[in-house]
Each structure stands twice: as structure tokens, then as C-alpha cells.
Amino acid sequence: MNKQIPSSDSINTTCPYCGVGCGIEVKVDAKAQKLADIKVKVLGDKTHPANFGKLCVKGSAAGETLSFDGRMLAPQFKGKTVSWSSALNTVAEKFTQVIAEHGPDAVAFYVSGQFLTEDYYVANKLMKGFIGSANIDTNSRLCMASAVVGYKRAFGVDAVPCSYEDLELADLVVIVGSNTAWAHPIIYQRIAAAKKQRPSMKIVVVDPRQTATCDIADLHLAIAPGSDANLFNGLLASLGQNEALDEAFINNHTEGFKEAFSHAQILQGDIHRVAKECGLEVTQLQTFYRWVREHQKMVTLYSQGVNQSSSGVDKSNAIINVHLATGRIGQVGMGPFSITGQPNAMGGREVGGLANQLAAHMDFSNSEDIHRVARFWKAANMAQSNGLKAVDMFNAVATGKIKAIWIMNTNPVVSMPNANFVRQALQRCEMVVVSDCMQHTDTTEVADVLLPALTWGEIDGTVTNSERTISRQRAFMAGPENARADWWMLCEVAKRMGFVDAFDYQNVAQIFREHAALSGYQNNGTRDFDISGLARLSDEQYQQLTPMQWPVNVENPLGTKRLFSDGKFFTPSGKARCIAITPQAPRYKTDAQFPFVLNTGRYRDQWHSMTRTGKTAKLMAHRDEMQVEIHPHDAAEKGVVDGQLLCLQGKTGDYRLIARAQVSAKQRRGELFVPMHWNRQFASAGNVDALIPAVVDGLSGQPEFKHAVVNVQPFKSAWQGVIFSRQALKLEGIAYWNKVSGKDFSRYEIAMEQGKEALSLHELQAHLPTLFGAQNPSSEWLSYLDANQQQLRMAQLVDGQLQAVAFIALESHTLDRNWLGSLFAEPLAAQQRRFLLAGRNSGAKETGPTVCSCFGVGLNTIIEAIVSQQLSSAEQIGQALKAGTNCGSCVPELTEIIAQQQAKIKELTSA
């Protein structure tokens, strides 16, 4: 454990967020006397090959998430603080007892692509080699399991063939089901910069929504949800019809082409049919297909719009088929590039962290592999076959087949499909162990044993990014005194279960060396994942390790940019496989009861269940309430206006999601978009995964998160309101609340549902003091009730300082929320007090919703500058207001705001 003040004042590490894996340089104020006082500054690492010094908004705000607010501070058993040794004994004893009584398959680990490789390696080794079950699965099942199977089917191994620079060197980049601008911002910025330099480069975005990524697209195909296999089958057929295939490559380096092609030709050989299936114009398809013919240097970048589907594997193979049939793989500027989401999703694949992988890219399907890994590990109880994939794993928890589960570094009660079922399953489980760095998450709420984890900034190890680059994450500060690294907890439990020798690691370097050695063990070129070149690093060399792209071995001591450049693959014949694809529609179709397709995904400034990003006022500012994006025609039909609250219900039972409508022509008709991030810590009814049935791809087990079906109803409110409170509030009985934490306060947007239970404003006026927990005798109350206009406004002050203020009315409020939040910092001035219940500072301008999080620039400010200074580009906005000049994450939005303003001016002048 690193409990030292760093000896150097500048430490290179890797970003805690997405799979781009940007290098970060942390400047530590070494003058600090106490570890907890260390101040850090986060900069992009100019030497890192992923980002060359740039960081997006999340990465550059990473330093602001380091406070210990909300951290889990001690091991706990059934709600009581216990010692580490007691907690570890409890876990080891329960696991040992269950295994003795019911066998090893009655226990499970559910882990995470946010684990460091060293944590992942020991978790996998313990479950598969020593407990004797393969019941270890990971949130990567929800993320890129389909891409893994797609690669394995095609190449015989799970290998991402490309490098980021291929995206810059390509003449055509096809972005499929990826909102790169928000989810992989530095990759997006690299593509955008390349295109700016070389405008002939073409970019196609395939996404049902018009996302921020479309800002750089020459062509946006707003495809019908789930129809990507049709599109790519159609492309393959069209390439054949136009004699644009690479016959030599097909003959020498592939098998199965004939069948794959004739399948595509029969099913999608008619472009009119494809256009209909994909909901596109024939001319759009013609353009796309022609560009593919005209540009040999083509990369297809794909992500969750492809993977999170009941036929995600087939979709990825439909994409790979096109690359194989045109020989576009293993060469500069070419390849099918599945980008990984989490910082170490790729590392998880390397250690075999999925239930159907072994380790170091070996497999349960091969008995030789099983023996080999067992030999290497000196395994006491080697598992012999695949374990349960995430959805099956939680089903087995529900039926009682799995009696003890250890959840590490993931929040499944939020992120699994049919989330409430998962919660209930865990509530019934005999023992749920959760390791997390945060005390309060939806998953820690259902745990029996809680183990406080160290997290980013405090932990030490390696991660592998989307282009196979292994980088070090380094500790630069001490965590809470009682928190521990995940690998340490795992080893301590392993030793207590009797596996002393195999888990007697002194540090992470030792674990890494073993992992690297296994990758080379009896490999002889049979497995793509080989980092044997790193197996003999000294501790010091491991400390100093610079980014390396695997394979790293005798042949490639400095790493490898591209795989398959020699046209050799890892199948028995050495040839890549083309797969015949029959496109499948999403499992559930819309009908009269559920007329909308529910699409879900990411917001620019939030990370997953928000445990880190939700702590930062800066990152909350961009989108502080969850929204349901809905097409204007659908909204009109439903009588819904922008900003109104809506209820969504789906096929999972009676869960009702409540969120605010965002009417947007960027949506397709009949389709809604909702973010995946919100949960019970941030909203009363915001967990979208409680609406999504656990439908999975039969080959990969990956859930269909992008195509559930739902209905939409307006939420009927008795009244709505906003409360700012210095203390956190318990808002029981209020159907809708959404919480945003500011520096000195929490803000709640609230709404009470119509019905017998609804409080009247008079009743509420009497109730608010209790809600505020305000029996403080020195409280001063300001109150204003206008029964005619149905308005209640109330504030509580103690010693001249604002404690709480509430605004209640029939409709939601236009208040100056930024100004109101700022009033909590200091005692109220007379002027502020005068305007407090008006909810806005007289005369001051409202900046509007934040667009640029780095400099806190709001929409109103930007529009005003565009109009008054006649700005016509994002660069000019940057010069005028600094917006977009730091991380650049908001540039697509700035460009869009300009376009909207120009359209408005055009409309006005033509009218």
C-alpha cells in the first residue's frame, strides 16, 4: 500500500475514466505536511501516446473528485463497524462453509472493468484456480462481451487489431453506435483534428440519434434501432455487385466468404429493401456504399450501439466481414475497431475476467489450456468449464443456487438490466460482500459485509486501453486510513481460505510479473496476448514502466501497433472467418401498450452511476437532472411540452421512471433516449435499468440495453418545487425528487403527484419546518403563501445564514438556481435577503444552463455573445468567452448553438 507522501512532485498516471486511457500528469504540492492536505493539479501527460497532453472535461476535473466526502471509511458487518481481520474472517468463513456444503459453484465474484489488471488477475486466479468455479463475471459483460465473441469468431482470438493513429490516417472513418464526442472525447478530438487538417477525409456516423459526434460527420445515417446488421450485410452485397472486393485477400486469408456473401446477397442484395429495413433513404445508402468503395483506408469504430443488443455478436461480425472481404485489416488506416468503455476493460480480457474465459487469452473449450493454466498456477482446484454470465449469475442468486457473492468495483443494482430484480435477488442472498470506495450506493445498501476500497489516486497498478496500450496507474496520495486495495483484500481472503502460497504477494509488481509470465507460458506464437517481454521487470522497472502496446515479446520488444499485418490469424487454418449473418430485430417490438423504443446511454460529464462525477459541482452543471429525449411530433401527440415531467413504464413490472421531457428533433420518431446514470442516490425514480428486461445475446450474454420498449405518460403533479438545503433531506412521500449537491447545500427539484395523499400548499407550509429538520430555536422563518396564485415560498435562516429555502408552485420554476446556491456561502447581505423569496437577484443576468463546464459558461451568455459580437464559429466563441478552449469537450455543442442561432436569424430575415 502506498502510504507515503510522493517523493516527486510530478507523477504520471492514467485517467480513471474511459477506455481512451489518457495519460495524466499530477502535480502534487509536496509542501504538504499531512497526507490528507496534499493539493493536486491534474494535467494531460504530453508524453502519453493516447492523448499527447490533452484531457477531456471529465479527465481534467479528476482532481476535483478526490475529497473523502461520502467515502466508505471502515469495514462493516450488518451495519456495524468491525475490524479488518473480523471482516475478512467473516468472508473467508462463509465462502468456505458454502463451498463445503454446496460445492464451488454456489459462490460467485462479480467484478469490473475498472479493476486494475493486478486486482483482476488475483480475483480470476482465486475463483478459477483455487475455489474451483468459473463463477466470476464482470460488468464488461454489459459492455463489450459481444465484441469479444465477434473478434473470436472472426480471428480465433479476442484481438483489437488497430491503433488510434489508424483513425487519423484513414480516409474514411465509419462510427457505428458510438457517441465518441461524449464517451471517448479524446479519440473524437483526434479524429476531428485529422479531418480539419485533411478535409478530404470522410466521416460517417451511424446512430439513430443525431449526437454531438455528428458535428464532424459528412453523412449521418439515423438508422432504425437495431438494423446495423442489415446495413452492413447490404454493404457487403453492394461491394460484391460493384466488384469492389479483394479477391486475393479473400482467397489467401479468409474462409467462409462464399456463404457469408451469398447470405448477404440473398437477404440484403436489394438496396431498396435495405433502405426500408434501416429506415433510410436509398440515396443515403448509395452515398455510404460508394464512399466505402472509393476509400480503401477505412476504419469502422464501434461501440455500445452495436454491442448492447440481443444480436450484438452478429452485428460485429457483419462489420468485420466487410473489412475481411476488402482486405482492410492490419494495415495503416484500416480495421474493425471496437472501442472499450472502461479504463481497464481490455486488461480484464487479458486476465480472462469473464466467466467464459480462462486467463491470458486461453479458453475452457481447450483442455490443453485448462491443464496449462492449472500447471502454471499450481492450482489446487482448477475449474473445468465456463461459469455463469452476469444475467445468469444474478438469476442463480435469486433462486438460491448462489449463496454468497462478492461484488467489487461495480454497482449492479444500478447497472444491470431488470435492476430491481437484481436488488431483490441480493436482498435474499445469504451473504453479499461489497467492496467499494463509497459508503452509499444502491448496491452497498443491500450488502451484508462492506469492505472499504482505495480508489484512483490511491491505488497502484496497470490498465490497458482500447488500442492495447498498457499504462501505469500510480498512487499520488494516501486514501482514508482504513481503506485497502482490492488485490490486498482478495489475497487476504484467499489466504484465510487456505491458499497461502499462491496469494502471498508482497506488491503489485509481483502480480504483474506473474501475469506477464503466464501470457508467454508455452505460448510459442499460439496466442496473440503475449507480454512475456515484461515478465522480468524489476520492482523499479515496473515503477518506471512507460506505455506499451501489446504484444511485447522477443519479436516485438517495444510493442506492436497493428495485429494481423501478415494476414495470419489464430484459427486452426490460420485464416480469418467470414460469418454468414441473418439480421435479427431487437427482441421486443413496440406495440399499442408499449409504443416507444427506449434507447439509453451516456451524458458528456457523467460517469456511470455517478459515484465520482456526481460529487463535482462542475460536472453536475452540464446536465443536472435526467431527461427523456423525445421527438417533437411524439411530444405533440402525447401533449407533452419541453421540461414537463414524464413517467415511463416498461415490461419489467410496475417500476415507473419519472424524468423531465427534452423535446428534440435529434431523436427519431417513436424512440426515446434516457441516460443510464441516475439512481436512488440522486433521484426518487431515475433508474432506467429497472425498466429494461434482461434480454441477452445468445452467444455473448450481453444485455440489450439499447432497445427496450416502454410507454410514456405525463406525470400529473399537484405542485412542483425546488428546495435548497444545507442538510441532506429525506423526501419520503414525494413522488419525484432529483438531488444535486453543491458546495454548501443540496438542491432538490421536487414534484408531488395528484391524488388523495397530496398535501395542499397550506399543509405543506406547516410541514416544511419538520422536513428541514429545523427545531433550532434560533431559526428565523420567512414565508409567503399566495393561495390565489398557488405559490408557497419559504426560507429558514440561522444566525443570518441561509439554512434552507423552498419554492413551491403549480408548475416548475424559473429561478436563478446558480444565484440561490451561491447564497449558502456566506451570511445573507441585506440586498440578497430582499430578493431571496423572489428567487432571483434583481438586475443580475442569468447565465443559463452550463455548456462549458471547464470555465462555467452558460447557454444565455453564449447566445448573447453570438448575437452581440456576431460570432460564427466555436473558435470565435472561445476567443470571446474562453468556452471550449480548455478540454474542448463542448465544442460540438458550441458549433450547434451557432447553427441554431444562424437558423433563427435566417428564419427572421426570410419572414
Ligand SMILES: Nc1nc2c(c(=O)[nH]1)N[C@H]1C(S)=C(S)[C@@H](COP(=O)(O)OP(=O)(O)OC[C@H]3O[C@@H](n4cnc5c(=O)[nH]c(N)nc54)[C@H](O)[C@@H]3O)O[C@H]1N2
Ligand atoms: N461521459 C462518459 N463517457 C463514458 C462513459 C460514461 O459513463 N460517461 N462510460 C464508458 C463506457 S463503460 C462505455 S461502454 C462507453 C460507451 O460509449 P458509447 O457506446 O459511445 O456510448 P452510449 O451512449 O452508451 O451509446 C452509443 C450510441 O449508440 C446509439 N445506438 C442506440 N441504438 C443503436 C442502434 O441500433 N444502432 C446504432 N448504430 N447505434 C445505436 C445511441 O443512440 C448512442 O448514441 O463510454 C465510456 N465513456
Ligand SMILES: Nc1nc2c(c(=O)[nH]1)N[C@H]1C(S)=C(S)[C@@H](COP(=O)(O)OP(=O)(O)OC[C@H]3O[C@@H](n4cnc5c(=O)[nH]c(N)nc54)[C@H](O)[C@@H]3O)O[C@H]1N2
Ligand atoms: N441502461 C443502460 N445500462 C447500462 C449501460 C447502458 O448503456 N445502458 N452500460 C453498461 C456498461 S457498458 C457498463 S460498463 C456498466 C457500468 O456500470 P457500473 O460498473 O455498475 O458503474 P460504476 O458507477 O462505474 O460502478 C463502479 C463502482 O465502483 C466503485 N469504485 C470506484 N473505484 C473503486 C475501486 O478502486 N475499488 C472498488 N472496489 N470500488 C471502486 C464506485 O464507487 C462505484 O460504486 O453499466 C452498464 N449498464
Ligand code: SF4
Ligand atoms: S477521453 Fe477523457 S475520460 Fe477518457 S481517458 Fe481521456 S481524459 Fe479520461
Ligand SMILES: [Mo]
Ligand atoms: Mo462499458
